[in-house]
Amino acid sequence: MLLEVHNLTKVYTEKRGLLPTSFEVEKGELIAIIGHNGAGKSTLLKMLASWLLPDSGQVLVDGIKLKNRMALVRKVGFVPETPNLFDFFSVEYNLKLFARLFQIPFLRIEEILKEFNLLPFRNNKIQVLSKGLKQRVSIGRSLLADPPVLLFDEPTSGLDFEMTKEIYRLLKDFHALGKTIIFTSHRPEEIQTLATRIIVLHQGSLVFDGPTQKYFQSEIHEKLYLL
């Protein structure tokens, strides 16, 4: 197993968050975590990315525990909902800063810029870019160290139809390259043809975990989204 989650829990003071949750992920899966706002999707992803410290439970990524952040960051790339880039600086500066910290040769930056069609924008400041472009820079940054697991928190939030299609195309491309991808969404119909597996969270609890086709035939989908 590439990713093992055992009884992972995080409860906020307002009684929201994630109740004890367990699941396993094999290499090469493309998983969508769906649920309404406040279901615990982002909390789960942020814990997997070491952004949040869990109250209890354990996570193993390729045998590495969450506490071993230094090793974990080379295994897991995280793209947050809102791109968190240094606005004052250029696309290239942002990528170079993170490449230095990862001790990755700058040649990789050229690859990323080319791969994400960012070459014309390399000297543009982040603050003048559109949200779609910022998201592309953010995804490119998460791929600098070429991690086997990629986490996307609401990757299409606030994007127009064209950019949403572009992001989903990228996810498919990464999947084709053998990456394991987990992303969150609150629009299940959009990811019907994309995800190979769906995990449904409702009020902090895992209520469904199975193949995409099975989910859309299940009562859960009907109860949560159709009624």
Add this chain to the structure above:
Amino acid sequence: MIRNIITLTLNDLAIAFKNKTIYLILFIPFFVFLSLKLVDRTDTDFKKINIGLVEKQIYAPVILQTIKSADKVFTISRVPNEEEGKRWLKEKKIDGLLLISEKEQNSLLLVVLKKESLITLSIVESFSALQKAAEGNSINWISDIKPLQEGGIQKQSLPTWILMLVLLVSFIVMPAQVAEEKEKKLLLALLQTPMREIEWLIAKLFSGMILILIAILFLHLLGNFDLGNGLSYVAFIGVGSFCFSSYGIFLGFLCRNQASARTLGVVFYLPHVLPSALSDFSEKLTAVAHFLPSYQFYEPVKSILLEEGRISNLYPEWIYLLLVGLLTFSFACLLMKKRWLM
């Protein structure tokens, strides 16, 4: 580790440059320098006393003769009347106004701006010496006055400005910078790299210390101030910038966003700067200020710059600042590991 610290420090300084913080760092010493230039009119070691005499009043010839003969000490300005003389005094065109006393015959009334000022003391002392010389009295009991603290207003107020600069960077700039990185999730982005928490903290500390040193250096370059005992001065500026930068980073970790960091910064800035800077004027404030790290920085800096103090006599204060710095740095490290308000 060193490579990461250098990368992050340079990144912090680049941010300070891009978000115009560096202009604040340079503008404040420049503003201080300009103000001091306007305040300190002449060389304070010795300047002639400008005495105003009312044209229509009839002064005793012996007094007039004596004052005129002491032309190295006094210059005389004639004023048309008493009212005009008082106006000149307020406008600082003259240092004192001599009037014929209405209460006692053959005696004078000296009108000054403030009774408890240095210039008043100087006038009274000079007149006393002239009177004794004219009347052939014996020599003064006190032959000279030696101040404990050397220099004029520029130099006397330098420790206060240094304290203000250090605390301004530490309590206003640093917490806002830390909170901004938290608010925009930039710190979390950096924590997605194999960078240790301590590396980020050291880099932030260095950038704070560098900003403080730039501000102080700029003030010294503008004013060409004497450093006193250079090595002791550098040692205290170093430990002070370490202590207060750590303090500022710690305050930044207590806040979720920039707005609250600025508020908290001001809440800490004023109680640190005012009691220490005003401690010279009040016994009560001195008693209160003793408990503040700002006072443990201000007093040694004042002692080094104005009283020829040396670090060998100031070890307790130096160690105190170092300990406060280490303590607040440890708290900041703890809060960062806990991902406090991130």
